[in-house]
Amino acid sequence: MKKIFFVTIVLGVITLCIAQMNTTISTSLIDTTLNENENIYLNNQAEALLNQANTILSKYSPAWPEPEARQSALLLLDGVFHDVYAPHRPPVQFFLKTRIQKAADEIEQTNIKNGAQIWKLYNHGFIVRTKSVTIGFDLISGKSAGIEGFFIENNNMQRLINQCDVLFVSHYHNDHAEEWVAQKFIDQGKPVVSPSDVWKGSSIYKHITHLKRESHTLQKLPVQGGKKELKVVVYPGHQGKDVLNNVYLVITPEELSFSQMGDQYYDGDFEWIDEVGNNHDVDVLLPNCWTNNIVRVSKGFNPALIITGHENEMGHTIDHREPYWLSYQRRKGSDRFGGSIDAGYEIPLILMTWGESFHYKRGKFINH
Numbered sequence: 001m002k003k004i005f006f007v008t009i010v011l012g013v014i015t016l017c018i019a020q021m022n023t024t025i026s027t028s029l030i031d032t033t034l035n036e037n038e039n040i041y042l043n044n045q046a047e048a049l050l051n052q053a054n055t056i057l058s059k060y061s062p063a064w065p066e067p068e069a070r071q072s073a074l075l076l077l078d079g080v081f082h083d084v085y086a087p088h089r090p091p092v093q094f095f096l097k098t099r100i101q102k103a104a105d106e107i108e109q110t111n112i113k114n115g116a117q118i119w120k121l122y123n124h125g126f127i128v129r130t131k132s133v134t135i136g137f138d139l140i141s142g143k144s145a146g147i148e149g150f151f152i153e154n155n156n157m158q159r160l161i162n163q164c165d166v167l168f169v170s171h172y173h174n175d176h177a178e179e180w181v182a183q184k185f186i187d188q189g190k191p192v193v194s195p196s197d198v199w200k201g202s203s204i205y206k207h208i209t210h211l212k213r214e215s216h217t218l219q220k221l222p223v224q225g226g227k228k229e230l231k232v233v234v235y236p237g238h239q240g241k242d243v244l245n246n247v248y249l250v251i252t253p254e255e256l257s258f259s260q261m262g263d264q265y266y267d268g269d270f271e272w273i274d275e276v277g278n279n280h281d282v283d284v285l286l287p288n289c290w291t292n293n294i295v296r297v298s299k300g301f302n303p304a305l306i307i308t309g310h311e312n313e314m315g316h317t318i319d320h321r322e323p324y325w326l327s328y329q330r331r332k333g334s335d336r337f338g339g340s341i342d343a344g345y346e347i348p349l350i351l352m353t354w355g356e357s358f359h360y361k362r363g364k365f366i367n368h
Contacts, residue, residue, distance in 0.1 A: 030088045046080050047091035053077050053353075054095075062358040064305070064348045064365070074324040074351055077312070082321060087150040087314035096122065096142060099355030100152045104159040106357065107134075115361035116256055118284065120352040122152060123175050124309035126260060126286055127164060132253045133228050136164040136185075137260040137286065138309075144175035145314035154180075161185060165223040166230065169194035170237075170262020171245040175313050179204055191221060193232070195244040213246065215272040216279040228253055233280065235273075238266040249280060256362065259301060260286040263310075267292060267338075270300070277302030284360055289327045290320075293338035298345040304365040307350045307358065324351055 030039050056073035063070075086092045103119050110117055112131045119127045123144070126137045139160060142151040161167075161184045169177045169192065179199055182192045186207045193209045211219050213236035221230045235247035239262070249259040259282055270293075276282065277300060285303035287294065288310040298306060308327050316322075326336060328351075333344040348365050350358050 031085045042083065042085075043089055043091060046083070046086070046089050049076050049080050050091050050095045053080075057353065057356065062350050062352050062356055064350060066349075066351070070351075071324075071328065074353065077353055078323040078325055081312040081314070082318045082323065084318055087145045087147040090149075092314075093149045096150065096354055097152060097156070099353070100160075101156050103355040103357070104156050104163075107163045108159065115359055116252075116258070116284075117357055117359050118258075118286075118307060119357040120307065120309065120354065121160070122354055123313045124170075124260070124262065124286075124288060126307075126309065127160065128250075128258050128284075129163075130252045130254050130256055133166075133223060133230065134164050135230075135250055135252075135258070136160070136167045137248070138170055138176040138262065139164075139167060139181050140175060140178045141181070142314070143178065144173075147314065150314060157181060158184060161188070164190065165228070166190055166221065167192045168246070168248045168250065168260065169198055170247070170260065171195055171239060171243055172198045173239075173243075173263065175315050176262060182208070189225065191223060193221070193234075193246075193248070195246050197244055213244070216275070218251075235269075235276070237262065237264045237269055239263040240266060241268070249276070249282065251280075256360075257281060257283045258286065259284070259303070260309075261288055261291060261297075263288055264297075265290070265292045265337075270296065273297055273300040276300050283362060289330075290322045290337050294330050295333075295339055295343050295345045298347050303347060304362065305348050305350060305360060306345075307352065311351075311353075327351055 053073040053076040056069050060067040060070045112129050116128055116130045122142045125139045128135045141157050167185045177198055183204055185192050191209045193211055196210050199205050211232060211234045213234050215235055218231045218233055221232050223230055231251040233249040237245040237247035239245045245262045245264055247261045247264055249257060251257045282301045282303040284305045285301050286307050286309055289308040291297055311322050311324055330339055331344050331349050333341045335341050
């Protein structure tokens, strides 16, 4: 009797483990307007589509010109991620976590001889590595989605933090700034740069670096304990009229320049946006995909390459969970977010999903 009971317990544990590994086996009513079988069906469908997207993206890495198959894969992701309950679904959670884990593996193993490797993480988070420095922008875990199970585990976030020399935070919104992440940088003696209103009143505040928000003005920022130095312009951007949004232009010791725009969206800032390219060479622009009038932004910065961010932020309602297809449309011409269907832009555009990377080499793109 004891042996039978023991075997029953073991089989029960094994069955539970298999169920946890197989994301299609879920009896919880994620969407309470559907029954159990209908919820399981949508989980199975998400898994099938994400597997297909993964297969395509693994075969066709980010490139310019973009392989047509990549666009199909990204549009598949749009379809999955625009289920209202997408971040609740186990296959979507698994997709995020495994892709970020893979990115962490790559970053730990990547040494750069020339140019820069640019990893897109969750939402508008990027890591840029050159031969001498590694820069983090708006690194977050995804807890901004507010869904238990949909976030990057602390151990993998720590791995990303360990690889970076500095963190730039664009503004205070929780899909761009996490105090836990900033604290881990500070614990390692690494600078964290943000606008003056981020984490105000918190014990971390005195450790944050606040550079001048001054158009076109280069400022020096030591990293690696003073062994290396970045040149930084902090453009005085805004999301709407009142939210301070630092738009960083970071120039590495190799004289490669990268600008991440956070949630830039304010017509009043075109006064300086229109002049960025006349004052500084910009290699790679990392704008929010829904920034206002991206055609005018591209003319102002005049970068060699654009890599958009902020697609499919799961903390947003689906009407503001901006899809990849909209970024394709805006490049051709779209009246969304201050644009026109009659005006697009010619600058090369690289679209990436979570955990993907692209190797940038100066001189590869015809406009620079």
